[in-house]
Amino acid sequence: MKPSRFLAYATLIIVVAGGAIWYIINDYYDTKAARQSQKADIVMYKNEGCQCCDKWAYYMQGKGYSVKTVTSRVLSQVKAEQEIPQNMGACHTALIGDYVVEGHVPVEDVKRLLREQPDAKGIVVPGMPASSPGMNTALNEPFKVYLLKNDGSTELFAQH
Template identity: 40%
Template sequence: MKNNALALGLMAALGFSTTALAGGAAQSIHVYKSPTCGCCSDWIDHLEENGFRVNATDTNNMGRIKANAGLIAGLGSCHTAFVGDYVIEGHVPADDIKRLISEAPQAKGLSVPGMPIGSPGMEMGDRKDHYNVILFNEAGQTRIFSRYN
């Protein structure tokens, strides 16, 4: 609980959304992205199409956002988002974010490392790369949350 309170305080101090899912209302998610990144905008469209209320902030300092979020090395992608108590890194499908919120595991968040073709926001025709959605915690431990082929 102490870590959750600390994380919530840090997120609030940095202006991140800490709104929790309540009564089926649309979940708020705050996305930080480069102002010139088209795939980030496409991922935001994916979230909105799947019922999320998105607040997007353009920044040229994504490294600071990722460092302040405690993102683990090797899990990075182009954009970083915050939903409830969780960090969402990269092109994570909306259904996995909903599952994360619903199951509420003790975790820091989810990541789709890199920018796999076929992930939400990275669609390119019929091509679909294999990718995993990774659940990670404060201690740097990871496990596969979902697989996509």
């Protein structure tokens, strides 16, 4: 092969490889910027050090949701802003779309809430039921999920 032809081929390979590398790097940073600008699916407010809240967040992440955790020193203020009745409170308060999700709510109930889009504030699992997602300290201990209506009243949404 003549040296001039070899140089032409080598130059062509370098240009094509350089273009491919530039495209890959450029696409990586564009995709990274887009991911960082997206909002989390769920914003969860919790007390510092609450491990069951973290377990619920990991559970929801395992089901395909992105969760942003916000540690709050005044969680009662978050609950008051979301108009969660005191008898319906739990250890964390999450915001998902236009709804509030209070406590250890199973993913199937969150999906149902988002699918049906009831005219309500959200859904709640009061307290910390032992067999609820994130708690998982007892098997088959029944618990209830309530629909929190706009007027502050509740009705049964699901039973587990």
